[in-house]
Amino acid sequence: xxxxxxxxxxxxYGDFHAVRDVSLQVADGEFxxxxxxxxxGKTTTLRMVAGFIEPTGGSVRLxxxxxxxxxxxxxxxGMVFQSYALFPHLTVAQNVAFGLEMRKLGKTEIGKRVExxxxxxxxxGFGGRLPRQLSGGQQQRVALARALAIRPDVLLLDxxxxxLDAKLRQEVRVEIRELQQKxxxxxxxxxxxxxEALTMADRLVVMSEGAxxxxxxxxxxxxxxxxxxVADFVGRSTFFEGMVEAPGRFRTDGGLALACSGGAQGRGSxxxxxxxxxxxxxxxxxxxxxxxxxxxxxxxxxxxxxxxxRLSPRDRLIVHVANREDGFAPEVGQAVHVGWPASAGxxxxx
Amino acid sequence: MSETVAIRGSxxxxxxxxxxxxxxxxxxxxxxxxxxxxxxxxxxxLLRYSLNDFDKATKTMIAAVTPANYIRFFTDAYYTSALAxxxxxxxxxxxxxxxxxxPLAYVVxxxxxxxxxxxxxxxxxxxxxxxxxxxxxxxxxFGNKGFVNAGxxxxxxxEKPLEIMFTEKAVIIGxxxxxxxxxxxxxxxxxxxxxxxVEEAAFSLGAxxxxxxxxxxxxxxxxxxLAGTILTFILAMNAYATPYLxxxxxxxxxxxxxxxTFTQQSNWPFGGAIAFILMAVTLTLTVAANLLIQRRTKR
Numbered sequence: 001x002x003x004x005x006x007x008x009x010x011x012x013y014g015d016f017h018a019v020r021d022v023s024l025q026v027a028d029g030e031f032x033x034x035x036x037x038x039x040x041g042k043t044t045t046l047r048m049v050a051g052f053i054e055p056t057g058g059s060v061r062l063x064x065x066x067x068x069x070x071x072x073x074x075x076x077x078g079m080v081f082q083s084y085a086l087f088p089h090l091t092v093a094q095n096v097a098f099g100l101e102m103r104k105l106g107k108t109e110i111g112k113r114v115e116x117x118x119x120x121x122x123x124x125g126f127g128g129r130l131p132r133q134l135s136g137g138q139q140q141r142v143a144l145a146r147a148l149a150i151r152p153d154v155l156l157l158d159x160x161x162x163x164l165d166a167k168l169r170q171e172v173r174v175e176i177r178e179l180q181q182k183x184x185x186x187x188x189x190x191x192x193x194x195x196e197a198l199t200m201a202d203r204l205v206v207m208s209e210g211a212x213x214x215x216x217x218x219x220x221x222x223x224x225x226x227x228x229x230v231a232d233f234v235g236r237s238t239f240f241e242g243m244v245e246a247p248g249r250f251r252t253d254g255g256l257a258l259a260c261s262g263g264a265q266g267r268g269s270x271x272x273x274x275x276x277x278x279x280x281x282x283x284x285x286x287x288x289x290x291x292x293x294x295x296x297x298x299x300x301x302x303x304x305x306x307x308x309x310r311l312s313p314r315d316r317l318i319v320h321v322a323n324r325e326d327g328f329a330p331e332v333g334q335a336v337h338v339g340w341p342a343s344a345g346x347x348x349x350x
Numbered sequence: 351m352s353e354t355v356a357i358r359g360s361x362x363x364x365x366x367x368x369x370x371x372x373x374x375x376x377x378x379x380x381x382x383x384x385x386x387x388x389x390x391x392x393x394x395x396l397l398r399y400s401l402n403d404f405d406k407a408t409k410t411m412i413a414a415v416t417p418a419n420y421i422r423f424f425t426d427a428y429y430t431s432a433l434a435x436x437x438x439x440x441x442x443x444x445x446x447x448x449x450x451x452x453p454l455a456y457v458v459x460x461x462x463x464x465x466x467x468x469x470x471x472x473x474x475x476x477x478x479x480x481x482x483x484x485x486x487x488x489x490x491x492f493g494n495k496g497f498v499n500a501g502x503x504x505x506x507x508x509e510k511p512l513e514i515m516f517t518e519k520a521v522i523i524g525x526x527x528x529x530x531x532x533x534x535x536x537x538x539x540x541x542x543x544x545x546x547x548v549e550e551a552a553f554s555l556g557a558x559x560x561x562x563x564x565x566x567x568x569x570x571x572x573x574x575x576l577a578g579t580i581l582t583f584i585l586a587m588n589a590y591a592t593p594y595l596x597x598x599x600x601x602x603x604x605x606x607x608x609x610x611t612f613t614q615q616s617n618w619p620f621g622g623a624i625a626f627i628l629m630a631v632t633l634t635l636t637v638a639a640n641l642l643i644q645r646r647t648k649r
Contacts, residue, residue, distance in 0.1 A: 073554070
């Protein structure tokens with residue numbers, strides 16, 4: 001395993017910047033997740049690290065070795081593909097052995113390491129099967145074993161879970177994460193699924209339009225989003241459009257006067273996490289903000305209830321309430337009061 | 351509740367399936383009848399003829415059951431050399447066709463270009479021209495005073511004209527022009543079905559391009575390779591107009607030989623025998639080659 005340094009990596013197709021000046025450092029044994037909507041450049045970045053795409057500018061260093069222009073077969077980067085990309089004409093054991101044969105290892109050594117790798121993903125005894133005789137989850141684990149068997153300097157995961165069903169995905173997430181920690185694998189994963197990203201990563205990189213928006217831990221991204229895009233993409237937020245009239249006072253376009261903290265004077269938006277807002281039948285006392293409203297929409301999500309409250313003709317607020325026995329669960333049309341401290345909101349100036 | 355649904359479902363499904371069977375019969379029926387009548391009937395008649403005797407003086411067929419025609423073919427060097435030439439030309443054409451066709455098929459299969467359909471049309475384009483017309487064109491190009499030689503000599507590259515016309519080379523070139531589209535299309539349809547990521551996986555595991563080709567792409571493309579080589583080989587074995595026009599009067603391949611024996615010598619029994627030998631050799635070689643390739647890859 002090794003550290004990975006990406007410096008001002010850029011990929012241009014004509015006038016189009018697929019990736020723009022991306023710089024990342026992944027420490028030895030760290031799990032980094034590239035997160036973003038489709039077309040944000042996260043996969044292009046990963047493929048430049050793997051060597052499938054030649055960068056227009058910048059550099060990739062793997063364990064101190066400059067691999068920017070090295071072809072993929074000289075990089076020692078283990079990759080797991082979205083489609084798994086198992087060799088359909090080879091057995092599971094032959095699939096896992098492929099990379100070892102390329103490294104010209106002896107037969108006994110290959111046999112030993114294939115066994116090890118299959119044991120690691122709990123597929124001992126499946127070596128003689130063909131990929132098509134396995135379930136999707138098992139194929140995914142073979143792909144992982146194949147990438148791990150070569151003892152790569154870095155493990156690259158390209159949306160590895162997107163072809164699994166929801167229940168299995170949750171299990172495999174934990175499984176990959178535990179394996180990664182146990183083996184101390186330097187790992188870069190690409191995903192558009194933020195829940196997946198939050199579960200697995202040590203640190204996350206949020207990308208959009210080819211550029212890095214923010215790098216940080218789960219808590220950093222959620223509590224202190226760098227900009228409106230991150231606040232919107234990671235977790236949920238209600239955005240009030242309006243302007244900061246005076247320090248600590250935000251006036252929405254719908255005419256609401258809200259207490260806020262931070263932000264420069266002028267136009268901007270106030271972001272509010274749904275679970276930081278209280279909802280009750282009576283006005284809130286002791287909170288900076290207490291506003292009357294009408295419940296417009298209620299959606300029961302199991303662990304929590306999603307409530308949309310109309311505050312003014314132009315302002316609607318999303319509130320999440322934990323689904324408790326004694327909790328307050330309003331109905332559509334009911335008059336309610338919502339409240340939150342000024343510090344719960346975050347201002348993004350335009 | 352679910353049980354009732356299941357029972358009702360199967361009750362509905364049964365008569366419907368019978369209907370489907372009937373439809374299938376109607377659909378494949380005409381083609382089957384056509385093939386049976388147009389292929390097997392003449393073949394059986396020809397097989398019967400090939401066992402007859404022939405009176406050279408009167409040029410008439412005499413009913414008999416004799417292997418004489420087959421024995422004559424295999425004991426006369428003139429005919430066995432024609433068979434050897436045919437096999438040689440067919441094998442060479444097939445190999446060259448595969449070597450030329452694979453890269454082309456790969457590019458067509460992998461291209462993201464919106465002109466892909468145009469590209470495929472361009473590959474099929476040679477088939478829009480009849481064999482005889484194309485061969486006549488080649489004659490103009492390859493002749494001693496043809497386009498190639500006149501050009502090269504005019505430029506001073508060569509002093510004497512290259513002998514292309516009426517050689518095996520000309521015949522092979524002519525045959526490839528016909529068979530290449532079949533090869534490319536067979537390969538392309540199979541390569542298109544191979545996940546691009548599989549190639550990348552091989553690269554990321556340390557395989558350089560040639561190794562990737564040998565270990566991954568080739569074995570996965572094998573069904574296309576088989577289909578393409580079978581088509582090419584059969585077409586080359588049975589080529590008529592190309593060897594006739596480009597090979598010249600002294601160049602002997604089996605298909606022109608069959609035709610001459612029928613039309614010029616009116617020797618139907620011997621012509622039938624040659625036709626059957628050509629067919630048997632083609633089939634045997636094709637099947638043998640396929641078995642060989644398939645066994646090789648399994649190992």
